[in-house]
Amino acid sequence: MIYTCTLNPSVDYIVQVDELRIGELNRAMKTATFPGGKGINVSRVLKRLNVDNTALGFIGGFTGAFIEQQLRQEHIQFDFVKVPGDTRINIKLKDGKETEINGQGPAILPEHEEALMQKISALSEDDILVLAGSIPSSLSADVYHRMMDKAKKANVKVVVDTSGPALKRLITNQPFFVKPNHKELSELFDTSFYSKEDVIVCGRRLIELGAENVIVSMAGNGAFFFNKEMTLFAEAPKGTVKNSVGAGDSMVAGFLAAYTSGKSLETAFAYSVATGSATAFSEDLCTKEKVEQLVSEVKVTHL
Numbered sequence: 001m002i003y004t005c006t007l008n009p010s011v012d013y014i015v016q017v018d019e020l021r022i023g024e025l026n027r028a029m030k031t032a033t034f035p036g037g038k039g040i041n042v043s044r045v046l047k048r049l050n051v052d053n054t055a056l057g058f059i060g061g062f063t064g065a066f067i068e069q070q071l072r073q074e075h076i077q078f079d080f081v082k083v084p085g086d087t088r089i090n091i092k093l094k095d096g097k098e099t100e101i102n103g104q105g106p107a108i109l110p111e112h113e114e115a116l117m118q119k120i121s122a123l124s125e126d127d128i129l130v131l132a133g134s135i136p137s138s139l140s141a142d143v144y145h146r147m148m149d150k151a152k153k154a155n156v157k158v159v160v161d162t163s164g165p166a167l168k169r170l171i172t173n174q175p176f177f178v179k180p181n182h183k184e185l186s187e188l189f190d191t192s193f194y195s196k197e198d199v200i201v202c203g204r205r206l207i208e209l210g211a212e213n214v215i216v217s218m219a220g221n222g223a224f225f226f227n228k229e230m231t232l233f234a235e236a237p238k239g240t241v242k243n244s245v246g247a248g249d250s251m252v253a254g255f256l257a258a259y260t261s262g263k264s265l266e267t268a269f270a271y272s273v274a275t276g277s278a279t280a281f282s283e284d285l286c287t288k289e290k291v292e293q294l295v296s297e298v299k300v301t302h303l
């Protein structure tokens with residue numbers, strides 16, 4: 001079973017305005033509300049790709065109830081730890097550009113953290129654990145590290161989709177799969193990228209540091225795949241971007257859906273890119289039909 005873990009889920013409130021005027025009254029042309037948070041997005045896309053999974057994490061209040069209700073409607077299993085306080089609301093403002101304001105989220109108490117750790121300890125070999133998203137400020141920065149230790153003791157494969165110091169700390173713990181975008185990768189090595197070769201150098205360094213499989217996404221400019229045996233590149237399919245929120249999470253889901261169904265790593269990489277673009281070209285997260293349609297457009301080359 002695949003388990004996703006979202007320490008700080010969100011209700012994503014999408015607000016579309018003609019032109020955002022700071023300091024003035026803006027009237028929305030369109031609004032929408034989605035259950036969000038990186039792990040929850042991975043869960044939703046996996047389910048759309050017919051992969052059963054369970055969403056873990058912390059949830060609370062009326063916003064938490066909304067997320068649970070939406071997941072129930074989509075027949076996604078969840079086993080959240082309930083916390084006092086409301087799950088955050090993240091505002092995604094669209095006026096041709098995308099401006100995001102992510103909330104803080106409720107405080108997590110030690111007993112809640114312990115309850116989640118117990119769920120992680122109960123995972124077993126053949127399970128995959130996806131650790132995705134930011135760490136709430138009330139938890140210590142090494143929380144993912146401790147979760148990963150528990151999971152690895154039980155031979156659980158761990159997938160990491162986070163950034164900054166948390167990502168740096170986790171790489172040496174040999175995650176099965178990580179998916180930074182090019183900006184997160186350059187920040188990780190405190191450098192700037194001027195060419196694709198620069199990206200390749202840092203991508204390969206993640207493998208040397210311990211990651212088993214790495215995808216580095218570069219939005220419309222395609223993506224790289226790295227492991228000990230190969231380096232691959234894929235162009236992103238062409239299309240009109242409607243929403244990039246969750247495109248990266250969709251890549252994680254696409255890769256895992258293909259990999260767990262026994263496809264080769266090359267094919268899983270192509271699925272990953274197709275799934276990311278299928279979400280980028282959709283209002284909400286992608287559909288399976290859109291992914292199937294785009295995957296034939298993704299040409300993978302060995303470098």
Ligand SMILES: Nc1ncnc2c1ncn2[C@@H]1O[C@H](COP(=O)(O)OP(=O)(O)OP(=O)(O)O)[C@@H](O)[C@H]1O
Pocket residue numbers: 180181182217218219220221222223236237238239241244245246247248249251272273274275276277278280
């Ligand atoms: N302009 C685009 N054209 C085609 N595909 C795109 C475009 N932007 C994003 N994608 C698809 O989405 C994937 C992930 O995009 P990106 O590199 O922005 O990841 P990310 O920053 O992790 O995303 P997120 O917005 O979810 O944080 C890309 O690899 C690509 O498949």
Ligand SMILES: O=P(O)(O)OC[C@@]1(O)O[C@H](CO)[C@@H](O)[C@@H]1O
Pocket residue numbers: 008010012035036037038041090102132133134135245246247248249
């Ligand atoms: O604040 P974090 O945890 O870094 O990111 C949260 C978030 O921006 O990521 C998802 C898209 O990847 C959204 O659903 C959600 O609002």
